[in-house]
Amino acid sequence: MADNFLEAYGKETSRDVGTRTMNYFRELFSLEMPLGRMMKMMPGMIKFATASKDTREDLFKFMPQMMPMMKQAFTGKKEE
Amino acid sequence: MPRLDKVTQIPKPEQIFFFKSCVASNKYPGIESCGWESLKILGVEPVDSDEQTCCGGFVTFANVAAPTASMPAVARNLSLAEEKNLDTCVLCNGCWTFLNEFGHFMNHNEEVKASVNMMMNMMGREYKGTSNVYHIAEMFYRLKDDIAKNVKRPLKGVKVATHYGCHYLGGGKYTAIDDAQMPTYMEELIEILGGTVVPYTANRECCGTGFTQIINGKDLSLEHTQHKLDSVQEADPDLLIVQCPYCHSQLDRVQQQLNYRQGANYQTPVIHIAQLIGLGLGLPVPKLAFAAHISGRQRLEEVLDRIGR
Amino acid sequence: MSKKTLVIGGGIAGITAAQKIAQNGGEVILIEKEAELGGNFAKLAFTFPVLGDAKALVAKEIDAVKSAAGVEILTYTTLQSCQGSAGDFTVELKSASGTRSENVAAIIVAAGFHYMEPTAYTEYSYGRSKNVVTSLEFEKMAAENRLPQGKARVVFVHCVGSRDKAKGYRYCSKICCSYSAKHAIMMKKANPQSLNYVFYIDIRALGKGYEEFIRSAMEEYNVRYIRGRVAKVIENEGKLIVRAEDSLIGNPVEVEADLVVLASAMEPPEGSRELAQVLGIATDEYGFFQETEANVRPVNSSKPGIFLAGSCTQPMEIAASVAMGGLAASEALTLIK
Amino acid sequence: MLEQVKDWDDDFYEKFKPIAMGFVNEAEKCLQCGKCTGQCPAAAVTPSYNPRKIIRDLVNGNLKRVLSSVELWQCFFCSGCFSVCPMDINFPFFVFMFRLAAMNEGYGWEDVKQLEGYAEKDYLRKGITVSTFERNPEVVETIGDISKIRMEAGLPPERKVSDRGLAEINMISDLSGMTSFMKKIGGVELLDCKTCNDEQAKRCKTKPLPSKVGKIKTKLRFYNYGEPGGKAHAEA
Numbered sequence: 001m002a003d004n005f006l007e008a009y010g011k012e013t014s015r016d017v018g019t020r021t022m023n024y025f026r027e028l029f030s031l032e033m034p035l036g037r038m039m040k041m042m043p044g045m046i047k048f049a050t051a052s053k054d055t056r057e058d059l060f061k062f063m064p065q066m067m068p069m070m071k072q073a074f075t076g077k078k079e080e
Numbered sequence: 081m082p083r084l085d086k087v088t089q090i091p092k093p094e095q096i097f098f099f100k101s102c103v104a105s106n107k108y109p110g111i112e113s114c115g116w117e118s119l120k121i122l123g124v125e126p127v128d129s130d131e132q133t134c135c136g137g138f139v140t141f142a143n144v145a146a147p148t149a150s151m152p153a154v155a156r157n158l159s160l161a162e163e164k165n166l167d168t169c170v171l172c173n174g175c176w177t178f179l180n181e182f183g184h185f186m187n188h189n190e191e192v193k194a195s196v197n198m199m200m201n202m203m204g205r206e207y208k209g210t211s212n213v214y215h216i217a218e219m220f221y222r223l224k225d226d227i228a229k230n231v232k233r234p235l236k237g238v239k240v241a242t243h244y245g246c247h248y249l250g251g252g253k254y255t256a257i258d259d260a261q262m263p264t265y266m267e268e269l270i271e272i273l274g275g276t277v278v279p280y281t282a283n284r285e286c287c288g289t290g291f292t293q294i295i296n297g298k299d300l301s302l303e304h305t306q307h308k309l310d311s312v313q314e315a316d317p318d319l320l321i322v323q324c325p326y327c328h329s330q331l332d333r334v335q336q337q338l339n340y341r342q343g344a345n346y347q348t349p350v351i352h353i354a355q356l357i358g359l360g361l362g363l364p365v366p367k368l369a370f371a372a373h374i375s376g377r378q379r380l381e382e383v384l385d386r387i388g389r
Numbered sequence: 390m391s392k393k394t395l396v397i398g399g400g401i402a403g404i405t406a407a408q409k410i411a412q413n414g415g416e417v418i419l420i421e422k423e424a425e426l427g428g429n430f431a432k433l434a435f436t437f438p439v440l441g442d443a444k445a446l447v448a449k450e451i452d453a454v455k456s457a458a459g460v461e462i463l464t465y466t467t468l469q470s471c472q473g474s475a476g477d478f479t480v481e482l483k484s485a486s487g488t489r490s491e492n493v494a495a496i497i498v499a500a501g502f503h504y505m506e507p508t509a510y511t512e513y514s515y516g517r518s519k520n521v522v523t524s525l526e527f528e529k530m531a532a533e534n535r536l537p538q539g540k541a542r543v544v545f546v547h548c549v550g551s552r553d554k555a556k557g558y559r560y561c562s563k564i565c566c567s568y569s570a571k572h573a574i575m576m577k578k579a580n581p582q583s584l585n586y587v588f589y590i591d592i593r594a595l596g597k598g599y600e601e602f603i604r605s606a607m608e609e610y611n612v613r614y615i616r617g618r619v620a621k622v623i624e625n626e627g628k629l630i631v632r633a634e635d636s637l638i639g640n641p642v643e644v645e646a647d648l649v650v651l652a653s654a655m656e657p658p659e660g661s662r663e664l665a666q667v668l669g670i671a672t673d674e675y676g677f678f679q680e681t682e683a684n685v686r687p688v689n690s691s692k693p694g695i696f697l698a699g700s701c702t703q704p705m706e707i708a709a710s711v712a713m714g715g716l717a718a719s720e721a722l723t724l725i726k
Numbered sequence: 727m728l729e730q731v732k733d734w735d736d737d738f739y740e741k742f743k744p745i746a747m748g749f750v751n752e753a754e755k756c757l758q759c760g761k762c763t764g765q766c767p768a769a770a771v772t773p774s775y776n777p778r779k780i781i782r783d784l785v786n787g788n789l790k791r792v793l794s795s796v797e798l799w800q801c802f803f804c805s806g807c808f809s810v811c812p813m814d815i816n817f818p819f820f821v822f823m824f825r826l827a828a829m830n831e832g833y834g835w836e837d838v839k840q841l842e843g844y845a846e847k848d849y850l851r852k853g854i855t856v857s858t859f860e861r862n863p864e865v866v867e868t869i870g871d872i873s874k875i876r877m878e879a880g881l882p883p884e885r886k887v888s889d890r891g892l893a894e895i896n897m898i899s900d901l902s903g904m905t906s907f908m909k910k911i912g913g914v915e916l917l918d919c920k921t922c923n924d925e926q927a928k929r930c931k932t933k934p935l936p937s938k939v940g941k942i943k944t945k946l947r948f949y950n951y952g953e954p955g956g957k958a959h960a961e962a
Contacts, residue, residue, distance in 0.1 A: 002946070004727060004948055004950075005790055005791055005794040005795070005948045005950055006727055006729070006790070008794060008945065008946075008948070009790050009794070012790070013730075013733035013734075013735075013790075014733050014734045014735045014738075014787055014788055014789040014790045014791075015733060015734070015735045015787075017735070017789040017790055017793065017831065018735030018738040018787060018789050019735075020830070020831070021738070021742075021789065021793075021827045021830060021831075022738070022741060022742060022745075024826075024827065024830045025742065025745055025746065025823075025826075025827070026745060028146050028148065028826070028903075029146075029148065029745055029746070029747055031191050031192070031194075031195045040903070040906070041900070041901050043900065044896075044897050044899075044900025044901045044905070045202070045897065045900075045901070047893075047896065047897065047900060048202070048203070048893055048894075048896070048897040048900075051889070051890075051893035051896075052889060052890065052893065054890065055203070055890065055893050055894075057204075058202070058203055058204030059202055059203075061204060062201050062202045062204075065198075065201060100885065102848075102854045102855045102856040103856045105854060105885040106854060106856050106857055106858045106872065106885065107856060107858075107872070109872070109875055109876040109879050109881055110875075110879060112879075112881060112885075113879040113880055113881055130886065130887060130888045130891065131887065131888050131890055131891035131894070132887070132891070133849075133853035133854065133887050133891055133892075133895050134849055134853060134854055134855040136895075138844070138845070138849065138855045139845055139849065139904060140822055141803055141822055142838070142841040142844070142845070143822055143825045143826060143829065143834075143837075143838050143841070144838060144841055144842055144844075144845040144904070144907070144908060144911065145845070145899075145902070145903070145904035145907050145908070146826060146902070146903070146904075146907070147747065147749065147822070147823075148902045148903070149898065149899060149902040149903065149904035149907075151902075152898045152901075152902060153895060153898055156894060156895070156898065177805075185747065185748055185749075188748070189747065189748060192747060199897075199898060199901055199902075202897070202901075203894050203897065246802075246803075246804035246805050246806060247803075247804075247805065249809065250804055250805030250806050250808060250809040251805040251808065251809075251818075253555075253805075253808060253809045253814075259511050260511075260512075260809040260810075261511040261512040261621070261809070261810075262511035262512075262514075262517065281623055281625045281630070284621075285767060286767040286802055286804040286806065288767065288802070289802075290767075290768065290801070290802030290803065290804070291802065291803035292803075292837075292841055293768075293800070293802055295840050295841060296799075296836075296837040296840045296841070297799070297800060297837075300768060300771050300772055300800060300802075301802075303771045304767050304768075304770070304771050304802075307770075307771075333862070333865065336864060336865070336868070337862075340864065366878040366879055366880075367879050367880060368879075369875050369876075369878065369879040371869060371870070371875045371878070372869050372872060372875045373869075374865055374868050374869060377868070512765075512810055548759070552757060552759075552812065553812035553813075554755070554812060554813050554814060555811065555812050555813070555814050556812070557812075590757060590758075590759045590760075616760070617759070617760035617761075617763075617764060618757075618759035618760055618761040618764065618812075619761070619764065620760075620761045620762075620763075620764025620765035620810055621764070621765050621810070632764050632765060633760065633761075633764040634760035634761075634762075634763035634764040634769070634776075634778065635760075636758065636759075636760035636763070636778060639763075639773070639776055639779065639951070639952055640773045640952075641763060641764055641766070641769050641770055641773065
């Protein structure tokens with residue numbers, strides 16, 4: 001086991017760590033909605049829809065707003 | 081000295097959204113019942129909702145999730161008050177700071193607000209950012225004249241020390257109603273109720289919970305709380321007043337732990353400002369729920385005997 | 390057309406400017422809003438970096454200006470209004486006996502500075518504990534022999550109001566490092582048993598003799614310099630508990646002190662913005678008067694014919710104020726002759 | 727040990743600030759005056775903890791030192807540093823942001839694992855983060871049944887969040903990635919205390935916890951900012 005943080009990181013510099021951290025936060029705080037992210041949200045939405053009758057109704061009300069976003073996610077283009 | 085310009089901005093509404101706190105509900109129910117009843121006596125009708133959950137700040141500050149998970153939870157809780165067109169009154173410094181801070185971020189960052197609102201829309205809600213969040217201690221200070229008129233059980237000869245709590249004064253450097261280093265509004269409230277204020281050295285020290293340190297860094301947490309309790313012990317107050325249920329839980333429970341671990345003898349009753357006001361306004365003793373308190377139970381009974389049950 | 394010059398402010402810069410103009414045959418009206426001449430200089434006990442008797446030095450200068458031919462001194466007087474342009478200003482002076490109108494060729498603004506009242510610094514218990522004083526109050530205590538006796542610990546806190554965006558000003562007040570060292574030396578001289586601690590962020594001792602002066606405090610007078618801004622001062626049973634970080638070691642420290650001296654910031658004189666408005670000249674973001682060019686035109690205000698001198702332009706020490714007063718005088722003289 | 731300045735990620739802070747949703751601000755204005763540390767409750771009990779040094783390393787881009795440190799996990803979140811800071815640096819916000827970054831590097835999961843239960847069992851299932859359940863038998867002995875006290879105080883025996891409310895916070899959790907994040911925490915493989923030598927065990931802040939086989943392996947953190955203090959270390 002390493003004795004200090006320099007040994008633990010070996011040849012990696014703080015610059016490498018910084019790049020990795022930046023990429024992590026960029027993805028975490030991204031407000032974009034690519035396909036992968038949308039697919040990840042699906043199970044949660046299904047769970048919500050099946051919770052009760054009124055949650056399902058509320059979610060269905062949201063569907064018209066949802067469609068252009070889905071389209072954009074699939075095609076990767078922003079709709080004019 | 082309280083910032084009077086801030087105090088006068090607090091409205092005196094007919095109704096207010098009563099935001100319940102996790103610790104207050106499940107560990108010290110007296111805070112919840114006293115807050116509710118005292119507001120009623122002071123002419124503000126509390127309104128609650130069983131859809132209200134934990135404020136949502138915990139998950140971010142405990143690092144169980146990113147702040148992106150807290151924002152929608154905060155927005156959701158605030159939207160409950162917005163639906164009723166009411167301001168929010170919280171019992172806990174944590175709720176106050178999280179609802180305020182995250183609300184502030186969303187109000188000042190349109191993109192974040194839009195993405196949060198997308199999630200809100202899925203649930204048939206919308207976050208507008210119109211509900212102001214007030215701490216119940218702020219409300220009490222705003223209503224101090226009404227309190228003075230309604231004192232039924234004066235705290236004559238009761239020595240009271242104060243603990244304000246970091247998440248209100250520290251985090252609210254620019255938003256709290258008092259100065260972060262030399263606050264006095266709780267002292268004023270105590271004097272209105274007829275109590276005697278006892279100063280002690282470590283007044284502005286943190287209670288030591290350290291948010292999560294009590295769970296994953298217990299040694300640090302206990303050491304700091306002990307330092308605080310030593311100072312309280314020296315001043316020997318009958319009651320230690322807090323305005324945050326989390327500080328309440330720490331200062332109350334750690335006394336017992338230290339007594340057990342080190343054979344110390346800390347016996348200072350800790351009560352929330354809502355309970356103190358409830359005590360002064362003459363609420364029946366079961367409503368104060370002192371049975372849920374752990375340290376200084378005997379002393380609490382003595383105080384009750386002295387000022388009348 | 391008038392050959393007179395109006396000097397606003399009877400501190401060391403204004404006194405110097407008035408003297409120099411009079412020595413060159415000009416006529417001067419020197420107005421001072423308070424009872425006595427001397428300004429902030431007259432409130433000090435000692436000068437620095439050479440420990441001179443401040444009261445004697447300033448008294449000599451006041452005498453010189455009072456006896457100078459062609460200098461009219463008006464105390465309790467303020468400027469009411471100002472019209473006209475360089476070479477021909479009409480000013481209205483207000484005093485207790487009423488207002489009077491004068492025609493002057495040039496105006497020198499030497500309004501001085503004000504020691505900030507650190508009332509916002511509640512963490513330092515200022516205003517709550519009588520043993521927490523500003524450096525100006527310390528000067529007074531020293532003059533009246535009220536300094537703590539015996540084995541007293543005295544803590545000097547730098548940068549109270551300076552270099553502080555939240556509660557004070559972002560600028561450095563320049564002289565606090567030196568005068569805190571002076572106070573520590575005064576303390577040690579008055580009470581050799583005392584233990585003195587100075588909490589600093591950086592030591593700014595620029596100029597001839599300054600570095601040596603501060604080193605002498607450390608070397609000859611055993612003043613302990615601890616790098617770290619004081620975080621809080623708590624009163625406890627008559628003692629003051631000072632908490633700070635010794636940031637060179639990286640460890641929090643606590644000092645049990647008998648007296649805490651706050652080196653409060655130099656701020657623009659009270660009413661500087663109103664005065665600037667009356668004169669029609671510019672101030673900077675803090676309220677100090679703005680010069681047209683910082684390096685080669687330090688005494689020229691934004692309006693021709695109005696010149697600036699001393700610490701109403703920026704925090705500065707006595708020597709610089711005197712130099713600036715002289716330069717302002719020579720600029721004013723060009724308009725008279 | 728000698729550090730190479732050329733290894734630092736000098737412009738990390740400048741790049742990070744705009745994407746941090748406004749949580750990380752003003753650190754470039756830090757004067758290194760030490761007022762924060764002077765009033766810090768954590769620094770008073772353990773001298774190696776020092777917010778000033780952490781801010782310095784973040785601005786300099788010495789990320790290796792910050793992210794692998796134990797000190798990053800010792801903040802009390804009391805905001806005292808913010809309340810006295812002459813430059814209005816809100817350090818507690820830095821802490822939770824960089825704790826996330828440290829977790830991305832594989833540090834500190836054992837601390838978060840102890841908190842995951844509150845989020846999963848209480849927050850998501852009941853909507854209330856603190857439950858009525860008492861771990862400490864002495865407390866139970868002293869106060870008895872909390873629902874009885876609630877009833878005496880005129881409240882329902884248990885505070886219940888409606889099903890609709892629970893469904894909503896669960897969806898927020900699913901949609902914001904909190905659920906998957908917590909699954910990760912659940913699968914954390916903790917340090918094996920048996921492999922530590924005495925020297926490492928002395929430095930270790932981690933107490934033995936039930937380990938679970940999963941994808942993430944926690945790494946040993948270091949006291950990067952000085953010798954640790956506190957009673958626990960004094961006795962060890």
